Amino acid sequence: xxxxxxxxxxxxxxxxxxxxxxxxxxxxxxxxxxxxxxxxxxxxxxxxxxxxxxxxxxxxxxxxxxxxxxxxxxxxxxxxxxxxxxxxxxxxxxxxxxxxxxxxxxxxxxxxxxxxxxxxxxxxxxxxxxxxxxxxxxxxxxxxxxxxxxxxxxxxxxxxxxxxxxxxxxxxxxxxxxxxxxxxxxxxxxxxxxxxxxxxxxxxxxxxxxxxxxxxxxxxx
Numbered sequence: 024x025x026x027x028x029x030x031x032x033x034x035x036x037x038x039x040x041x042x043x044x045x046x047x048x049x050x051x052x053x054x055x056x057x058x059x060x061x062x063x064x065x066x067x068x069x070x071x072x073x074x075x076x077x078x079x080x081x082x083x084x085x086x087x088x089x090x091x092x093x094x095x096x097x098x099x100x101x102x103x104x105x106x107x108x109x110x111x112x113x114x115x116x117x118x119x120x121x122x123x124x125x126x127x128x129x130x131x132x133x134x135x136x137x138x139x140x141x142x143x144x145x146x147x148x149x150x151x152x153x154x155x156x157x158x159x160x161x162x163x164x165x166x167x168x169x170x171x172x173x174x175x176x177x178x179x180x181x182x183x184x185x186x187x188x189x190x191x192x193x194x195x196x197x198x199x200x201x202x203x204x205x206x207x208x209x210x211x212x213x214x215x216x217x218x219x220x221x222x223x224x225x226x227x228x229x230x231x232x233x234x235x236x237x238x239x240x241x242x243x244x
Contacts, residue, residue: 031228035070041227042075045238048100049079050166050222056084057105062093072098082129082166086111091118095125101163105129109137109148112156119161128162128193130154132183133170150183151190158191165191166222168198178206179221181213188217198222202231204240211244 031037038049051071055063061084062068072079081094082103094102107114108128118126131138132150154165167187169180179200188195195218197210203226210221221241226232 034067035074038071038075038079041234042077044234046077046234047220047238048077049075050103050224051079051081052103053081053083057082060084060086060106062090068094068099069097080127082127086114088114088117088121091122091126095122101125101127103127103129103166105131108157109153115157115162116160119157123161124163126162127164127166127196128154128157129166129168130187131168131170138170150187154187154191154193158193162193164194164196164219166196166198168222169200178202179210181209184210184218185213185216188213192217194219196220196222198224202226204232204236207232207237207240211241214244 041049049071051068053062053064053068063084068081078100079098080101080103081099082105085091085094085102085104086107091102102118102125104115104118104126105128108130115126115128130150130153137148137150137153150167165187167184169183179197184195184197197213197218198221201207201210201221201223207221210218223232223234223237227234
């Protein structure tokens, strides 16, 4: 949080841009919410929802059913549960029963171990162990982020992403380290292992990845 880079002071305009360039889904993270354990950017998120027609998923600070319900009833397509997936796995199961295929488990890992509380705390649980806990819960997907690579332009962690995807039947979305079209090509080879998508963040904002070219690359995958 003390080393953040601000790329725009108008998130909804960014949402419009990415939607116009072919994004299939917007991944929105309430970073303040992740740290303060409750939604902190609702006003901006509502503006994003009103600005685009593509599905939006939101994570960060989602710790109870009330927050999940609030987001889904306000136009969010899916919610991402991170810290609470390990702190309170029953919340994930309850949410999946109430909102089938609209709950995502976000697994952020450092050296194979799950990190929570906005990446400030590393647990003793492995990413694979956590994912397996929700095998039959009705989770829409698992978002796997390698913290050491996130925003570092070092390429995704292909080995760990494959290992996780092959360990569960839940679809996996890769995140962290994507910095080129070549990285996306590498991830395409994991589609047979259960990797169904990739989240691109910093590389879009600093121009390393051209979104329309990325969309063209994966359109037949």
